[in-house]
Amino acid sequence: MPVSSFELKRILRPNILALEPYRCARDDYSEGILLDANENSYGAAYRAEIAEASDGGAAPRISAGADEMSLHRYPDPLGREVKRRILELRPGVPSIDNVFLGVGSDEVIDLVVRITCRPGVDKILITPPTYGMYKVVASVNDVGVVKVPLVVDGGSFQLDTEAVVEAAVADPAIKVIWLCSPGNPTGTRLREEDVRRVLDSPFAGLVVVDEAYVDFLRPERGGSCAALVTEYPGLVVMQTMSKSFGLAGIRLGVGIASRELVYYLNNTKAPYNVSTLSLRVAREALSDAGLQKMRQVTRCLAAQRDEYLIPELKRLPHVGAILGGNDANFVLCRFVDGAGSPSNEIAKGLYTEMAENRGLVVRFRGLDHGCEGCLRITVGTAAENATVVATLRSLLSAIA
Template sequence: MYKVVASINDVGIVKVPLIVEDGAFQLDVDAVIAAATGDSAVKVIWLCSPGNPTGTILREADVRRVLDSGFSGVVVVDEAYVDFVRAERGESYARLVAEYPGLFVMQTMSKSFGLAGIRLGVGIGGREIVSYLNRAKAPYSVSSLTLDVAKDALSDEGIQKMRSVVTSLQAQRDEFLIPQLRLLPSVGAILGGNDGNFVLCRFVDGNGNASNEIAKRVYTEMAQNRGLVVRYRGSDYGCEGCLRVTVGTADENKLVIDTMRSVLSQAK
């Protein structure tokens, strides 16, 4: 989406691919710093933690290196999926805002709160950055109806409900969906850090090579004939042969696994 929005607004972009390490995805810190500090036209560094479809929370040491690099612009960390990260894996970088004036952290109520319909995001930054954003934003950009829903969701009861849902999804992800996907024929690996509310799985051919053909066939059959939509991500960098499967309820996850198994069995 960043590329799309940049193109709409005639803004140039510089891409720095992630490093794939043991099936996860992390920053190429040296390349990010070189790209950002070597070109005075670069004003913003965008980092996603966890990323989509990588599902990997970024290492704090790497994020701090970027922040300490001398880059004079703004470093934005998109944390849309941060609530799904296990505590032992990491936490939000919002706690670093007071330490780094150039850091701006974005979160949303669309994922863990299940409130995509209200289209409300949250920006966390220092006084200076927030002041500039307030000057640039449209007047009355958030409706009173949206704010009423958000206030209810952020009440003690609402937070408790959100955390309960997140705990359930984490358990379904780690204890059912990932193990069951690994048992499916043609699934060669589970990629990413599995820190989001989805799982990235790679399909392979008989020689163990990543297969976009198999992934596309599973995706197409499920979407067109089985009424289930997973995301084909085989065209993304480092994601050859991959589908992204959203974590749902126990019944929904079982249905996805059973459907995938049926599709793969028929393909043989």
């Protein structure tokens, strides 16, 4: 929705608008003798140097052990240094005040629903096949789900744009539209003009574009739409350190949006949601050297995908097609029966046999809209990809 007609206050829950946020100690001061947050002044206990008093009666003498991360202190509640680095990564995002950090993008998903949707009253709109957590978060928060499926013909996996707009505009209870680009499990980047069409429509709620896989896009296929948050105050762009940066274990997700929306997300989150350890690793990963390596790794994974995995899979018997745009670090492989029809029986059989007897785990997606007969296979290392291909070849050759 264009700047002129979007009003954030109309779509936030009244309790969130009225919320007086918790003020944490580190919001005020972070230097000097810090006796304001009930931290442990002796440092991390497990690293303390402890000398028992020689007379046995007095308390032991304790000095803090080496701890360059000051783990006994609460972290920066806003992760400001990491946000500064994110601005380097996503040019066009004006300020760290436009960036929210969550415990994985899964926390961002939950917070977006919690600040906008009243339980038992409001709804979200999703476009299946899509990432499963949107629906799960809606259920947890007792929020309804309206589905407008992607156009799946020929594995295109693009928005049914007019149907999305029509459904969203027709039902004022819909507060958030979730778009996933590149999509999971589709691996397909949505057309930018379609995303803009939704943003330009009279829909008065938030439009979230989940870009978890954006760094795997070939440059000629486009890039992030994070910079559009300056144009569209109803837009939230989600990203994550879990995929291209290879840091799923630190649980760091990013929401890029208007300053006003980020303000409310910050008010709602737990005060110190992202740990010192996660912030420390993220800062390193987002350094100039870290970014350069991330780009090398994503190029290497894309090459494995395009030059080895896809062509080799296509050569196998019973592989009907590799669906979607292949814009992510996985492929959606459709298996067909002897008559050329998509076969969940074959896909499920392969999935189970590989997981239970071959130590090779992929994901069965055959029940998702437009994904009949499909396995979603993450691009592995060169050796792992060779194993997937060889295992599938041997199993498929045995099928009549």
